[in-house]
Amino acid sequence: MPNPFLGVRIPPEIEQAIIDRMKQTGQSKSEIVIAALETYLDMPSCHQRLTEVEQRLSEVESALNTKKNEISETQSE
Known part of the structure; x- marks a missing residue:
């Protein structure tokens, strides 16, 4: 099932900020807006969840590794 479509009107300065971010990151407008909405709505993105x-x-x-080292030290005594 395709993602739902959302059409909104935004101020020119927000559009310019999106365009600037597109140039910086190579992301699409949709990716930038989705990431912004996820942040605003406190919904962790896949990238955030993967990082966690x-x-x-x-x-x-x-x-x-700490336990392995402790076991090795105990066995060598």
Whole structure:
């Protein structure tokens, strides 16, 4: 099912800010507006969720490595 269409009128300065962001990031207008709405509506984007999962995975890996080192030290005593 395709995404619903939303047509809105925006002030020229907001349009220019969107165009500037498009040039900076290479994103489409839709991607920029969706990201802005997700932020405004406090809805984490896929990228934000992935970043959070990566951070949590890194913490788990760090804890696992600490435990591995503790076990190795205990076994070598």
